[in-house]
Amino acid sequence: MITAFVMFLVFSSTFMTGEKDWIIIVTSIGTCLAALIVGALSSYFMRFGGALIGGIAGFMLGILLNNAWIYLYGQVIAAYTVCGSLAVAFFVFALLDHKFNTTVIFGNSFIAACMIIKGIAVYVGYWHNEITLLGEMRRKNVIAAVDPLFYTYFASVFVLWLILVPI
Secondary structure, eight states: OHHHHHHHHHHHHGGGOOHHHHHHHHHHHHHHHHHHHHHHHHHSHHHHHHHHHHHHHHHHHHHHHHTTGGGGGHHHHHHHHHHHHHHHHHHHHHHHHHHHHHHHHHHHHHHHHHHHHHHHHHHHHOOHHHHHHHHHHHHTTOOOOOHHHHHHHHHHHHHHHHHHHOO
């Protein structure tokens, strides 16, 4: 899961910028190796791996909130602050939680719900790219209201999350 998330971040930040082919290949190989090392360390240090899952779930919640409302402020620092602070808060909570299995189940189910709904939404349409949204905010472009169908996806993430938790 961590490997897939890191690859998603690298893909959206590297492939979307029109870089040369060799840069994309080197970045992808380096990211795969780094993600495999982190994944191997996470399997040996279970509490750290669970905390990483919690941090990733917090970061993804921050991305969802940014796509839903925080972009309206037009401040890139607000988006980064929300994503970073939620990631750190969820990481620390997962690290200190005495019910470790519950944290892993809730984190994994939230990450899966986000990825499933985002996959459907990207295919169907009306899901705006987070990197593009941040770029528009950086260029101080006025961002029109998000398509109302996005909020259906937004709510669907939480509904699917509630369905996936007991599974």
